[in-house]
Amino acid sequence: MSHYEFKCTECSKSHIADPRTLRCESCSGTLSVTYTNWKRQVSSLVGGGTLDMPIPLGSLSEYLSLGEGNTPVVSMPKISSMFETEIYGKLEFMNPTGSFKDRGTAMMISALKSKGVSEIVEDSSGNAGASVSAYATRAGMKAHIFAPLSAPQTKLNQIKVYGSILHAVDGSRDETTEAAEKFVKHKSIVYASHNLSPFFIEGTKTFGYEIFNDFDREIPGNIVVPVGNGSLYLGIWKALEELKERRLIKTLPKLHCIQAENINPIASNNTWNKSKIKSTVAGGIAVGSPPRKSEVQSVLHQSGGTANSVTEASIVEWQIKLAKHEGLFCEPTSAAAFAGLENLINSKHINKNERVLIPITGSGLKDVFPE
Ligand SMILES: Cc1ncc(COP(=O)(O)O)c(C=O)c1O
Ligand SMILES: [Zn+2]
Structure with missing residues:
Protein backbone atom coordinates (compact mmCIF):
# COMPACT_ATOMS: atom_id res chain seq x y z
CA MET A 1 0.00 0.00 0.00
CA SER A 2 1.27 3.46 -0.89
CA HIS A 3 2.18 5.87 1.92
CA TYR A 4 0.42 8.78 0.17
CA GLU A 5 -2.57 9.64 -1.98
CA PHE A 6 -3.85 12.59 -3.99
CA LYS A 7 -6.49 14.74 -2.31
CA CYS A 8 -8.74 17.30 -3.99
CA THR A 9 -7.96 20.81 -2.75
CA GLU A 10 -11.63 21.77 -3.24
CA CYS A 11 -13.80 18.84 -2.04
CA SER A 12 -11.14 16.70 -0.23
CA LYS A 13 -11.98 13.56 -2.23
CA SER A 14 -9.11 11.03 -2.11
CA HIS A 15 -7.63 9.60 -5.31
CA ILE A 16 -5.05 6.90 -5.96
CA ALA A 17 -1.81 8.67 -6.95
CA ASP A 18 -1.84 7.95 -10.67
CA PRO A 19 0.34 10.09 -12.99
CA ARG A 20 -2.67 10.51 -15.31
CA THR A 21 -4.88 11.93 -12.59
CA LEU A 22 -4.32 15.68 -12.58
CA ARG A 23 -7.75 16.86 -11.44
CA CYS A 24 -10.47 15.65 -9.07
CA GLU A 25 -12.80 13.10 -10.66
CA SER A 26 -15.80 14.64 -8.87
CA CYS A 27 -15.32 18.41 -9.07
CA SER A 28 -12.26 19.02 -11.34
CA GLY A 29 -10.44 20.69 -8.44
CA THR A 30 -6.63 20.60 -8.30
CA LEU A 31 -4.93 17.81 -6.36
CA SER A 32 -2.20 17.69 -3.74
CA VAL A 33 -0.22 14.89 -2.11
CA THR A 34 -1.43 13.79 1.33
CA TYR A 35 0.71 11.43 3.37
CA THR A 36 -1.19 8.64 5.07
CA ASN A 37 1.92 7.36 6.82
CA TRP A 38 4.57 10.03 6.44
CA LYS A 39 6.21 9.66 9.80
CA ARG A 40 7.66 6.33 8.69
CA GLN A 41 8.47 7.48 5.15
CA VAL A 42 10.59 10.57 5.67
CA SER A 43 13.78 10.97 3.71
CA SER A 44 16.69 13.36 3.93
CA LEU A 45 17.08 15.59 0.89
CA VAL A 46 17.57 18.88 2.58
CA GLY A 47 20.57 20.68 4.03
CA GLY A 48 22.92 17.79 3.39
CA GLY A 49 20.63 15.38 5.20
CA THR A 50 20.05 17.41 8.34
CA LEU A 51 16.27 17.53 8.13
CA ASP A 52 13.71 14.95 7.15
CA MET A 53 10.94 15.73 4.69
CA PRO A 54 8.09 13.46 3.58
CA ILE A 55 8.38 12.61 -0.11
CA PRO A 56 6.18 10.70 -2.59
CA LEU A 57 8.81 8.05 -3.31
CA GLY A 58 9.20 4.54 -1.91
CA SER A 59 12.83 5.20 -1.04
CA LEU A 60 15.48 7.85 -1.52
CA SER A 61 17.19 5.66 -4.13
CA GLU A 62 14.32 6.55 -6.51
CA TYR A 63 15.20 10.26 -6.32
CA LEU A 64 16.97 11.49 -9.48
CA SER A 65 19.16 14.48 -8.69
CA LEU A 66 21.25 16.83 -10.78
CA GLY A 67 22.39 18.63 -7.63
CA GLU A 68 19.39 20.94 -7.20
CA GLY A 69 18.57 22.78 -3.98
CA ASN A 70 20.71 23.80 -1.01
CA THR A 71 21.12 27.20 -2.67
CA PRO A 72 22.98 30.02 -0.88
CA VAL A 73 21.30 32.79 1.08
CA VAL A 74 22.98 36.19 0.81
CA SER A 75 22.35 39.43 2.65
CA MET A 76 21.60 42.46 0.47
CA PRO A 77 23.27 45.37 2.25
CA LYS A 78 22.56 48.25 -0.15
CA ILE A 79 18.90 47.42 -0.68
CA SER A 80 18.48 46.72 3.04
CA SER A 81 19.80 50.14 4.01
CA MET A 82 17.75 51.80 1.23
CA PHE A 83 14.57 50.42 2.91
CA GLU A 84 15.86 50.28 6.52
CA THR A 85 14.84 46.64 6.45
CA GLU A 86 16.81 43.37 6.69
CA ILE A 87 16.64 41.77 3.24
CA TYR A 88 18.00 38.39 2.16
CA GLY A 89 18.03 36.72 -1.24
CA LYS A 90 18.08 32.95 -1.78
CA LEU A 91 19.91 32.32 -5.05
CA GLU A 92 17.60 29.97 -6.87
CA PHE A 93 19.27 30.78 -10.20
CA MET A 94 22.14 28.60 -8.98
CA ASN A 95 20.07 25.47 -9.53
CA PRO A 96 21.35 23.14 -12.31
CA THR A 97 19.24 24.59 -15.14
CA GLY A 98 19.23 28.15 -13.78
CA SER A 99 15.91 28.39 -11.94
CA PHE A 100 14.01 27.14 -8.86
CA ALA A 192 3.26 15.76 -16.77
CA SER A 193 2.03 19.37 -16.35
CA HIS A 194 4.19 20.86 -13.59
CA ASN A 195 1.34 23.29 -12.89
CA LEU A 196 -1.17 20.55 -12.10
CA SER A 197 1.14 17.76 -10.95
CA PRO A 198 0.91 17.25 -7.16
CA PHE A 199 4.46 15.85 -7.29
CA PHE A 200 5.98 19.17 -8.40
CA ILE A 201 4.96 20.97 -5.22
CA GLU A 202 6.46 18.13 -3.15
CA GLY A 203 9.78 19.15 -4.74
CA THR A 204 9.47 22.92 -4.29
CA LYS A 205 8.82 22.15 -0.62
CA THR A 206 12.59 21.72 -0.20
CA PHE A 207 12.89 25.54 -0.31
CA GLY A 208 10.77 25.80 2.85
CA TYR A 209 12.75 23.11 4.67
CA GLU A 210 16.07 24.67 3.69
CA ILE A 211 15.27 28.11 5.07
CA PHE A 212 14.57 26.48 8.42
CA ASN A 213 18.27 25.51 8.40
CA ASP A 214 19.54 28.63 6.57
CA PHE A 215 18.17 30.91 9.29
CA ASP A 216 18.83 28.57 12.18
CA ARG A 217 15.08 28.12 12.80
CA GLU A 218 14.45 31.93 12.82
CA ILE A 219 12.75 32.21 9.44
CA PRO A 220 12.18 35.88 8.36
CA GLY A 221 8.66 37.15 8.98
CA ASN A 222 8.08 38.03 5.31
CA ILE A 223 8.72 36.01 2.16
CA VAL A 224 8.06 37.79 -1.14
CA VAL A 225 7.46 35.46 -4.09
CA PRO A 226 6.80 36.11 -7.81
CA VAL A 227 3.66 34.09 -8.61
CA GLY A 228 2.36 32.79 -11.94
CA ASN A 229 0.87 29.39 -11.14
CA GLY A 230 2.17 29.47 -7.59
CA SER A 231 4.27 26.30 -7.50
CA LEU A 232 7.04 27.84 -5.38
CA TYR A 233 4.62 29.89 -3.29
CA LEU A 234 2.52 26.81 -2.44
CA GLY A 235 5.55 24.55 -1.92
CA ILE A 236 7.06 26.96 0.62
CA TRP A 237 3.77 27.11 2.50
CA LYS A 238 3.30 23.34 2.54
CA ALA A 239 6.82 22.86 3.94
CA LEU A 240 6.27 25.45 6.66
CA GLU A 241 2.96 23.89 7.64
CA GLU A 242 4.62 20.47 7.91
CA LEU A 243 7.36 21.99 10.10
CA LYS A 244 4.71 23.61 12.28
CA GLU A 245 2.77 20.36 12.55
CA ARG A 246 5.95 18.73 13.83
CA ARG A 247 6.36 21.62 16.28
CA LEU A 248 9.70 22.61 14.78
CA ILE A 249 8.47 26.18 14.21
CA LYS A 250 5.87 28.10 16.16
CA THR A 251 4.86 30.94 13.85
CA LEU A 252 4.50 31.10 10.10
CA PRO A 253 5.79 34.02 8.00
CA LYS A 254 3.63 36.22 5.80
CA LEU A 255 3.80 34.93 2.24
CA HIS A 256 3.41 37.84 -0.19
CA CYS A 257 2.45 37.19 -3.81
CA ILE A 258 3.79 39.44 -6.58
CA GLN A 259 2.33 39.63 -10.09
CA ALA A 260 2.81 41.90 -13.10
CA GLU A 261 0.16 44.62 -13.45
CA ASN A 262 -0.30 43.43 -17.06
CA ILE A 263 -1.39 39.91 -15.99
CA ASN A 264 -2.62 39.76 -12.42
CA PRO A 265 -5.44 37.24 -11.97
CA ILE A 266 -4.63 36.84 -8.28
CA ALA A 267 -3.44 40.32 -7.29
CA SER A 268 -6.39 42.06 -8.99
CA ASN A 269 -8.82 39.96 -6.98
CA ASN A 270 -12.27 39.64 -8.45
CA THR A 271 -11.91 42.33 -11.09
CA TRP A 272 -9.86 40.03 -13.34
CA ASN A 273 -10.87 38.57 -16.67
CA LYS A 274 -8.73 37.23 -19.48
CA SER A 275 -9.57 40.09 -21.84
CA LYS A 276 -7.34 42.27 -19.60
CA ILE A 277 -4.17 40.33 -20.47
CA LYS A 278 -1.32 42.50 -21.76
CA SER A 279 2.20 41.37 -22.52
CA THR A 280 4.87 41.55 -19.81
CA VAL A 281 8.66 41.29 -19.62
CA ALA A 282 8.10 38.93 -16.66
CA GLY A 283 7.35 35.89 -18.84
CA GLY A 284 7.51 33.43 -15.91
CA ILE A 285 4.46 34.98 -14.27
CA ALA A 286 2.46 35.66 -17.45
CA VAL A 287 -0.34 33.27 -16.51
CA GLY A 288 -3.92 34.38 -17.18
CA SER A 289 -5.74 31.38 -15.67
CA PRO A 290 -3.69 29.82 -12.88
CA PRO A 291 -5.36 26.50 -12.00
CA ARG A 292 -4.25 26.77 -8.36
CA LYS A 293 -5.54 30.34 -7.93
CA SER A 294 -7.85 29.51 -5.03
CA GLU A 295 -5.04 27.64 -3.24
CA VAL A 296 -2.82 30.74 -3.49
CA GLN A 297 -5.69 32.93 -2.26
CA SER A 298 -6.21 30.63 0.69
CA VAL A 299 -2.49 30.84 1.67
CA LEU A 300 -2.60 34.63 1.32
CA HIS A 301 -5.48 34.63 3.76
CA GLN A 302 -3.95 32.14 6.21
CA SER A 303 -0.49 33.72 6.24
CA GLY A 304 -1.64 37.33 6.31
CA GLY A 305 0.35 38.03 3.14
CA THR A 306 -0.48 40.65 0.54
CA ALA A 307 -0.91 40.24 -3.22
CA ASN A 308 0.63 43.13 -5.13
CA SER A 309 0.95 44.12 -8.79
CA VAL A 310 4.01 45.77 -10.32
CA THR A 311 4.50 47.93 -13.42
CA GLU A 312 6.66 46.94 -16.40
CA ALA A 313 8.98 49.92 -15.79
CA SER A 314 9.54 48.95 -12.14
CA ILE A 315 10.42 45.35 -13.11
CA VAL A 316 13.14 46.47 -15.52
CA GLU A 317 14.36 49.11 -13.06
CA TRP A 318 14.77 46.47 -10.33
CA GLN A 319 16.52 44.02 -12.63
CA ILE A 320 19.17 46.68 -13.19
CA LYS A 321 19.25 47.81 -9.52
CA LEU A 322 19.89 44.27 -8.30
CA ALA A 323 22.82 43.90 -10.68
CA LYS A 324 24.27 47.34 -10.00
CA HIS A 325 23.75 47.46 -6.21
CA GLU A 326 24.15 43.83 -5.18
CA GLY A 327 25.98 42.10 -8.06
CA LEU A 328 23.02 39.79 -8.68
CA PHE A 329 21.82 39.34 -12.26
CA CYS A 330 18.35 37.84 -12.31
CA GLU A 331 15.64 37.58 -14.93
CA PRO A 332 12.79 40.13 -15.06
CA THR A 333 10.33 37.67 -13.46
CA SER A 334 12.57 37.47 -10.39
CA ALA A 335 13.10 41.25 -10.31
CA ALA A 336 9.31 41.67 -10.10
CA ALA A 337 9.49 40.43 -6.48
CA PHE A 338 11.74 43.39 -5.60
CA ALA A 339 9.44 45.87 -7.33
CA GLY A 340 6.70 44.31 -5.19
CA LEU A 341 8.84 44.63 -2.06
CA GLU A 342 9.18 48.36 -2.70
CA ASN A 343 5.39 48.70 -3.00
CA LEU A 344 4.78 46.63 0.14
CA ILE A 345 7.20 48.77 2.15
CA ASN A 346 5.73 52.02 0.81
CA SER A 347 2.21 50.84 1.65
CA LYS A 348 3.42 49.69 5.11
CA HIS A 349 2.42 46.08 4.54
CA ILE A 350 6.05 45.42 5.47
CA ASN A 351 7.38 47.68 8.20
CA LYS A 352 10.86 49.11 8.70
CA ASN A 353 13.28 46.77 10.51
CA GLU A 354 11.29 43.65 9.59
CA ARG A 355 13.17 40.73 8.02
CA VAL A 356 12.40 39.77 4.44
CA LEU A 357 13.44 36.81 2.32
CA ILE A 358 13.15 36.84 -1.48
CA PRO A 359 13.85 33.84 -3.70
CA ILE A 360 15.82 35.05 -6.72
CA THR A 361 14.08 32.56 -8.91
CA GLY A 362 15.85 32.68 -12.30
CA SER A 363 19.08 33.71 -14.00
CA GLY A 364 19.46 36.94 -15.98
CA LEU A 365 21.58 35.03 -18.47
CA LYS A 366 18.49 33.21 -19.76
CA ASP A 367 16.21 36.16 -20.49
CA VAL A 368 16.05 39.57 -22.14
CA PHE A 369 19.05 41.73 -21.47
CA PRO A 370 18.31 45.20 -20.07
CA GLU A 371 19.64 48.09 -22.23
C1 LIG B 1 12.08 32.68 -12.99
C2 LIG B 1 10.68 32.37 -12.56
N1 LIG B 1 10.23 32.89 -11.41
C3 LIG B 1 8.96 32.64 -10.98
C4 LIG B 1 8.10 31.86 -11.72
C5 LIG B 1 6.70 31.63 -11.22
O1 LIG B 1 6.49 30.30 -10.83
P1 LIG B 1 5.02 29.74 -10.66
O2 LIG B 1 4.37 29.83 -12.02
O3 LIG B 1 5.16 28.36 -10.22
O4 LIG B 1 4.35 30.64 -9.68
C6 LIG B 1 8.53 31.28 -12.93
C7 LIG B 1 7.64 30.43 -13.73
O5 LIG B 1 7.90 30.12 -14.87
C8 LIG B 1 9.85 31.55 -13.36
O6 LIG B 1 10.32 31.04 -14.51
ZN1 LIG C 1 -12.98 17.61 -5.78
Missing part, protein backbone atom coordinates in the same frame (compact mmCIF):
# COMPACT_ATOMS: atom_id res chain seq x y z
CA LYS A 101 11.99 24.85 -11.14
CA ASP A 102 14.65 22.14 -10.72
CA ARG A 103 13.40 21.51 -7.18
CA GLY A 104 9.93 20.58 -8.42
CA THR A 105 11.10 18.86 -11.57
CA ALA A 106 13.52 16.53 -9.75
CA MET A 107 10.67 15.22 -7.58
CA MET A 108 8.10 15.11 -10.39
CA ILE A 109 10.34 13.22 -12.81
CA SER A 110 11.51 10.85 -10.05
CA ALA A 111 7.91 10.04 -9.10
CA LEU A 112 6.83 9.54 -12.73
CA LYS A 113 9.87 7.34 -13.41
CA SER A 114 9.13 5.26 -10.31
CA LYS A 115 5.65 4.65 -11.75
CA GLY A 116 7.06 3.41 -15.06
CA VAL A 117 6.36 6.51 -17.18
CA SER A 118 8.65 6.73 -20.23
CA GLU A 119 7.20 9.58 -22.36
CA ILE A 120 5.79 12.92 -21.20
CA VAL A 121 4.32 16.21 -22.38
CA GLU A 122 4.98 19.48 -20.57
CA ASP A 123 4.08 23.13 -21.18
CA SER A 124 6.06 26.07 -19.87
CA SER A 125 7.06 29.72 -20.24
CA GLY A 126 10.59 28.39 -20.75
CA ASN A 127 12.27 27.66 -17.42
CA ALA A 128 10.18 24.66 -16.40
CA GLY A 129 10.48 23.34 -19.96
CA ALA A 130 14.28 23.56 -19.81
CA SER A 131 14.26 21.92 -16.40
CA VAL A 132 11.94 19.09 -17.43
CA SER A 133 14.00 18.56 -20.57
CA ALA A 134 17.19 18.12 -18.49
CA TYR A 135 15.68 15.80 -15.86
CA ALA A 136 13.74 13.75 -18.42
CA THR A 137 17.03 13.09 -20.20
CA ARG A 138 18.62 12.10 -16.88
CA ALA A 139 15.72 9.67 -16.34
CA GLY A 140 15.88 8.26 -19.87
CA MET A 141 12.42 9.61 -20.74
CA LYS A 142 11.23 11.10 -24.02
CA ALA A 143 9.79 14.60 -23.49
CA HIS A 144 7.66 16.91 -25.66
CA ILE A 145 7.96 20.49 -24.39
CA PHE A 146 5.44 23.14 -25.43
CA ALA A 147 6.62 26.75 -24.98
CA PRO A 148 5.57 30.10 -26.50
CA LEU A 149 7.50 30.99 -29.66
CA SER A 150 7.93 34.42 -28.02
CA ALA A 151 9.92 32.93 -25.09
CA PRO A 152 13.55 34.08 -24.90
CA GLN A 153 15.63 32.24 -27.52
CA THR A 154 18.08 31.15 -24.80
CA LYS A 155 15.32 29.24 -23.00
CA LEU A 156 14.09 27.64 -26.24
CA ASN A 157 17.66 26.60 -27.08
CA GLN A 158 18.12 25.18 -23.59
CA ILE A 159 14.97 23.06 -23.98
CA LYS A 160 16.40 21.61 -27.20
CA VAL A 161 19.99 21.10 -26.08
CA TYR A 162 19.06 18.43 -23.53
CA GLY A 163 17.40 16.48 -26.31
CA SER A 164 13.66 17.01 -25.84
CA ILE A 165 11.28 17.78 -28.69
CA LEU A 166 10.38 21.49 -28.64
CA HIS A 167 6.88 22.48 -29.79
CA ALA A 168 7.09 26.28 -30.12
CA VAL A 169 3.56 27.73 -30.01
CA ASP A 170 2.73 30.95 -31.85
CA GLY A 171 0.49 32.24 -29.06
CA SER A 172 0.27 33.24 -25.40
CA ARG A 173 1.34 31.24 -22.35
CA ASP A 174 -2.28 30.11 -21.86
CA GLU A 175 -2.57 29.06 -25.53
CA THR A 176 0.62 27.03 -25.03
CA THR A 177 -1.12 25.04 -22.28
CA GLU A 178 -4.13 24.51 -24.56
CA ALA A 179 -1.84 23.22 -27.35
CA ALA A 180 -0.20 20.73 -24.96
CA GLU A 181 -3.59 19.52 -23.71
CA LYS A 182 -4.77 19.04 -27.30
CA PHE A 183 -1.58 17.13 -28.18
CA VAL A 184 -2.03 14.55 -25.39
CA LYS A 185 -5.76 14.11 -25.83
CA HIS A 186 -5.76 11.07 -28.07
CA LYS A 187 -2.31 9.73 -27.26
CA SER A 188 -1.05 7.37 -24.61
CA ILE A 189 1.63 9.85 -23.50
CA VAL A 190 1.44 11.18 -19.92
CA TYR A 191 0.75 14.92 -19.51
